[in-house]
Amino acid sequence: MRYSAFRIFKEGLTGNKGWKAVWREPEPKPEYDIVIIGGGGHGLATAYYLAKEFGHRNVAVLEKGWLGSGNIGRNTTIIRSNYLLPGNEPFYEMSMKLWENLEQDTNYNSMVSQRSILNLFHTDGQRDAFVRRANAMFLAGADAELADAAALRRELPFLDFDNARFPIKGGLFQRRGGTARHDAVAWGYARGADSRGVDIIQNCEVTGFDIQNGKCLGVETNRGAIKAKKVAVCVAGSSSRVMATAGMRLPIESHVLQAFVTEGLKPVLPGVITFGAGHFYVSQSDKGGLVFGGDIDGYNTYAQRGNLPVVEDVAEGGMAIMPMIGRARLLRSWGGVMDMSMDGSPFIDKTHIDGLYFNGGWCYGGFKATPASGYCYAHLLAKDEPHPTATQMRLDRFRSGNIIDEKGVGNQPNLH
Numbered sequence: 580m581r582y583s584a585f586r587i588f589k590e591g592l593t594g595n596k597g598w599k600a601v602w603r604e605p606e607p608k609p610e611y612d613i614v615i616i617g618g619g620g621h622g623l624a625t626a627y628y629l630a631k632e633f634g635h636r637n638v639a640v641l642e643k644g645w646l647g648s649g650n651i652g653r654n655t656t657i658i659r660s661n662y663l664l665p666g667n668e669p670f671y672e673m674s675m676k677l678w679e680n681l682e683q684d685t686n687y688n689s690m691v692s693q694r695s696i697l698n699l700f701h702t703d704g705q706r707d708a709f710v711r712r713a714n715a716m717f718l719a720g721a722d723a724e725l726a727d728a729a730a731l732r733r734e735l736p737f738l739d740f741d742n743a744r745f746p747i748k749g750g751l752f753q754r755r756g757g758t759a760r761h762d763a764v765a766w767g768y769a770r771g772a773d774s775r776g777v778d779i780i781q782n783c784e785v786t787g788f789d790i791q792n793g794k795c796l797g798v799e800t801n802r803g804a805i806k807a808k809k810v811a812v813c814v815a816g817s818s819s820r821v822m823a824t825a826g827m828r829l830p831i832e833s834h835v836l837q838a839f840v841t842e843g844l845k846p847v848l849p850g851v852i853t854f855g856a857g858h859f860y861v862s863q864s865d866k867g868g869l870v871f872g873g874d875i876d877g878y879n880t881y882a883q884r885g886n887l888p889v890v891e892d893v894a895e896g897g898m899a900i901m902p903m904i905g906r907a908r909l910l911r912s913w914g915g916v917m918d919m920s921m922d923g924s925p926f927i928d929k930t931h932i933d934g935l936y937f938n939g940g941w942c943y944g945g946f947k948a949t950p951a952s953g954y955c956y957a958h959l960l961a962k963d964e965p966h967p968t969a970t971q972m973r974l975d976r977f978r979s980g981n982i983i984d985e986k987g988v989g990n991q992p993n994l995h
């Protein structure tokens with residue numbers, strides 16, 4: 580069924596009786612060509628591009644809970660491609676281009692809103708670093724725009740420009756950045772994959788792998804064994820736990836990241852704004868809530884809730900750049916388990932076990948990567964070679980020294 584204005588009109592006139600379920604609820608088959616573990620954004624996008632771009636339809640996505648129950652439905656919805664390093668920037672710009680056409684491509688309203696992202700800077704040194712970043716963005720075909728404090732005062736007069744500790748000296752805009760409705764992204768990909776024959780199986784937890792003589796032949800699940808020619812792991816915060824059942828130890832730690840939303844307010848924020856002297860990022864949802872977040876809690880955990888010190892730290896960041904936020908009432912907060920890699924960058928790679936593939940280590944930047952991650956992972960699964968924009972996202976990069984240390988802060992997950 581194609582969604583269109585005409586369809587809404589027709590259904591409105593006929594009692595809305597013609598709408599179909601957005602995806603089927605199939606029983607797992609005993610065997611597939613490709614089994615994808617994890618029905619988050621990345622797993623579903625992989626299934627979608629496998630079916631649409633690479634013609635693989637005998638595919639299953641196994642999700643232990645329900646679609647959208649993981650980080651895809653918990654993030655602060657920011658999309659952007661304002662990276663610096665060659666291993667990252669072209670990949671995130673590819674993702675940005677896929678975002679720009681996502682709704683037409685999937686025929687699903689994912690509420691992609693290119694309302695801009697602004698990274699504030701507070702020192703001259705930080706400005707120079709942002710100029711360098713802007714040039715790297717131009718080289719990868721992205722857009723970037725430097726604004727001084729006077730220009731920002733005209734556009735965003737509510738910011739605390741003369742803050743005694745962190746005066747705002749300007750900012751780097753990416754006007755094509757913005758937000759997308761996170762769970763609708765999962766639903767759109769699920770619908771697109773399902774309509775091309777992919778089986779999306781919810782409440783199906785993978786508990787182990789069938790590995791014989793160095794080859795992965797399938798998976799064990801709480802709904803029985805399923806054979807597969809290729810098994811693609813894509814479980815974000817559960818990466819270490821799932822890969823441990825295949826005997827692999829990853830350069831990944833699991834940490835909790837919190838997010839917050841206020842009561843609905845009249846439109847006040849035109850786009851996404853990030854604080855440059857601490858960790859705070861904020862946007863306004865279409866319902867009017869200010870959606871914001873900050874740093875990870877900083878200890879290893881699989882809990883989907885965090886603690887008060889980070890709440891305080893995030894609130895301090897917000898108050899430093901826009902004191903008016905102190906008058907908004909907080910409605911909800913929640914957490915998600917992040918697969919923090921040691922250099923802050925992800926993996927899309929084969930493992931040393933034949934037929935077993937791994938996608939993870941997205942830290943807290945994986946939402947914006949969803950389309951490109953799905954596309955590149957599908958490419959790897961279909962052709963057995965990395966997509967040209969994801970060649971550095973390898974599992975052996977810590978051994979070879981080719982790390983992608985975007986922030987240049989070293990090999991500790993809590994620094995990224």
Ligand SMILES: Cc1cc2nc3c(=O)[nH]c(=O)nc-3n(C[C@H](O)[C@H](O)[C@H](O)COP(=O)(O)OP(=O)(O)OC[C@H]3O[C@@H](n4cnc5c(N)ncnc54)[C@H](O)[C@@H]3O)c2cc1C
Nearest residue numbers: 617619620621643649650651654655657785915945946947
């Ligand atoms: C609070 C918060 C804010 C964030 N903000 C942003 C942001 O603004 N911008 C951005 O780019 N990124 C952001 N992120 C990061 C982003 O959400 C994640 O990097 C990304 O969603 C991870 O990929 P995913 O969607 O596939 O993960 P998930 O949705 O977590 O998918 C993994 C799935 O695997 C399933 N699974 C796990 N184990 C098994 C198993 N054994 N068998 C079967 N299924 C299994 C899980 O149930 C889950 O559904 C944020 C994350 C959080 C938590």
